[in-house]
Amino acid sequence: MDFEDSAVEGKARAEARAFLDQHAELKRGDDRDWSRWGATTDPERAAEYRRRCREWQTTLYDNGWAGITWPKEWGGRGGTRTEQIIFGQEAARYDVTPGFIGAAQALVGPTLIKWGSEAQKERYVRPLLRGDEVWCQLFSEPGAGSDLSNLAARAVAADHPADGWVVDGQKVWTSSAQHADFGILLARTDPDVPKHHGISFFIVDMATPGIDVRPLIQAQGVAHFNEVFLDSVLVPAENLVGELGNGWKVARTTLGNESQMISGGGQANTFPNVLATARRVGRTDDPTVRQELARVWGNEAILKYLQLRLQSAIAHERWDQMLHGSLLKNAFTRALSHRTTLAVDLEGAEGMLWDDAEGGGFWQYQCLNQFAARIGGGTEEVHRNNLSEQALGLPREQRSDLDLPWSQTKK
Structure with missing residues (x-):
């Protein structure tokens, strides 16, 4: 483990500090007003928080600091993960937050860049990175949280396959769904294969008829999470990300970024x-x-x-x-x-x-x-x-359902 920056890392840190000094203010030692960070039941202050998030994301994008590890061709900086960590360490000292926009970008952007079609990347990546469009993650369900691959939301081919898929199901613990323009969705397209193999990954327009978003009021009095009901929601065929039935592999990219995002770069x-x-x-x-x-x-x-x-x-x-x-x-x-x-x-x-x-x-x-x-x-x-x-290479938990078709497993 290196305790000191290398020459390259030192240069990256100096550049990050120069940008932050120019565009942001250092945190005040007594700044404990959580309403400024979205923790408020006041609609006006909550709206102001979202405005600040979008404004900061636009500042990052316009100055070449959004999507530090994203390829330049998609609006990113084309930098390394080390540079991303260094920027996070420096930004932690300043009164800025990408907030709910930054969280969605950390999850959705790398997934679309790796697995999305050229048309999908062309349509969605830059507006996401700039903060023009907000995304949410439609993964967890009442019966599929820690065991996410047990999800039951179904996507069935429309009467005319060219029209896409019809999705029915319920999602829960969806962050910022009430503010989202789009969502990434996991749904089961084949119930007759083992549970990890019959899942597909979709892009969903949150304004599509049949989507009902219901905020969940938490103990703090705020509604960060939501439950989302999907009733005969039509998803266009071109919104399938990756191959049909390969959604679990696509989702692992998202999940790997999620745990790192929650722990924070700085x-x-x-x-x-x-x-x-x-x-x-x-x-x-x-x-x-x-x-x-x-x-x-x-x-x-x-x-x-x-x-x-x-x-x-x-x-x-x-x-x-x-x-x-x-x-x-x-x-x-x-x-x-x-x-x-x-x-x-x-x-x-x-x-x-x-x-x-x-x-x-x-x-x-x-x-x-x-x-x-x-x-x-x-x-x-x-x-x-x-x-x-x-x-550590310890034995895996014994499971009796790994090779069973999902339709035959206990629900």
């Missing part, structure tokens, strides 16, 4: 905020509190050095998207869970307040949001299995 140092809370309530002399503060500091150090290890692995071509993504995702969510729970515990009775709490509910929001972060992009248990089987 994390702001939040330890000072936790320490400030302990000082405010007069608990810094408590030996138990001091021990827990040390854990917060240690968790952030672990994340920092895991990201350095990832940066080094990429530089030396030893990078594995799924394995490094699983490692980072679990480390990130465990650190998030510990520091936010500790901060709310330190506040005592005040921790039960929301808007009236110190910081306007900063810690309360993060503490409740940890559960979405821990589950989204695959649960901790799923990622542990991934690491144990693929990295």
Whole structure:
């Protein structure tokens, strides 16, 4: 693992800092207004957040910093993953966020670039990268979350095959579906083959008749997630991504990017905020509190050095998207869970307040949001299995349904 930037990495960091210094402001130490980051029930402030996201994405695109690893022919910077990590590390210090637009780009863009037809890439990639069109991911279902390949949404050929596919089913935990123009959809096109093989990957226009988006109000009072019902939704034949029945392989590209995206390319140092809370309530002399503060500091150090290890692995071509993504995702969510729970515990009775709490509910929001972060992009248990089987070579879980046609498996 390299602790210092190489000459190439140092140049990339200097360029990123120069751009950010010119187009953004450093975060203020007391900036804990979560409504500015979309965590608000006020429609006007939520709309302002989405406007800021689009505006920042346009700034990135217009200055050649959007899609750092995307090919130049599709509007990207044509850079390396190391440059992407470095930019994320630097951007974490500034008052900017690509927000819901950036999340969709991290998932959809690389998938379309790798698997999409030339016509699909020509139509969708640049508007996505610029932030002109918003996307969502229609994968999880009530009966297919951690076991995503068990999905039941069906896509049946239309009466005239040239017309495309008719989709029926239900999706859930879909981020930002209420704001999306398009979605990437997994649906079962052949129920009579093993469950991983009869799935296809589609692009769906979210304005298509038959799509019903219902926001899910979370404990924080906001609706980040949605359930989406598809009732005889017609998907044009040209919206099939990759080959028919090969959707699981296409989706693995998306899923590999998802776990890495959730863990973040760069994390702001939040330890000072936790320490400030302990000082405010007069608990810094408590030996138990001091021990827990040390854990917060240690968790952030672990994340920092895991990201350095990832940066080094990429530089030396030893990078594995799924394995490094699983490692980072679990480390990130465990650190998030510990520091936010500790901060709310330190506040005592005040921790039960929301808007009236110190910081306007900063810690309360993060503490409740940890559960979405821990589950989204695959649960901790799923990622542990991934690491144990693929990295450590441990035996796989015994499954009796792997070779059975999906139609014959237990539902």
